[in-house]
Amino acid sequence: MAKFLTTSGTSYHIEQIIIGAKTNIILLSPYLFLSRTLLERLQDAERRNIKIVVVYSQNKLRQAEIEVVRNFKNLDILYSPNLHAKCYFNEQEMIITSMNMYEFSEKNNREMGILINRQEDNQIYVDTCREVKSILAAAQRCDATGEPLASPPQTSEQNTVSQDNQVTETKAFCIRCRGDIPLNTHRPLCSKCYVAWVKFKNRKHPEKYCHQCGLEVKTSLVKPICKTCFAANKA
DSSP states (O other): OOEEEOHHHHHHHHHHHHHHOSSEEEEEOSEEEOOHHHHHHHHHHHHTTOEEEEEESEEOOOHHHHHHHHTOSSEEEEEOTTOOOOEEEESSEEEEESOOEEHHHHHHOOOOEEEEETTTTHHHHHHHHHHHHHHHHHSEEEOTTSOBOSSOOOOTTSOOBOTTSOBOOOEEEOTTTOOEEEOOTTOOSOHHHHHHHTTTOOTTOOEEEOTTTOOEEEEOSSSOSOHHHHHHHHO
């Protein structure tokens, strides 16, 4: 069930969303002015090879922060001039709030937020993901200083397609062991797990993880992705 958050609760759970991410983090905030703690948490996520997407409309990063962010290999920064929504989420939890990722807001403002769990509040999570996909599609990819980049954004919320309309390799998960494999719903098992599966060849045998997001849910070769990913892909 969705949970109401005060200022301190919102700040705490934004940090927990970054800490708890297994595959991706998406942060939408009009104002981008990171506290030292959040910057360090994002550095930790970068070291864990977590995909990070930040969408903003006002870049307030200081030079020292810019130098840190420039070294991130798994970060997309997107500029959306009419962004006013504040939303922070990973593959399991989401916060919709009044709080910017702006140190001043955290320390001086009275903020509110709602914490949403993907499994318990699935429809809200799915609906929000659809709107975020629309925002990402309309945003301009930038570098850490805010300068536009020529290439389009490529995020875990969108299929990555090359100019010749061939789908490029996208990270996904083995539905049995959660090992990293390319996204391919026709081949959702890693080589090792496939060898074990092929002995019985039961396509309805219950597996443990979503092929697309890696969340621990009931899947199978027939249905290798969770309901949330299935709904988001149809949007």
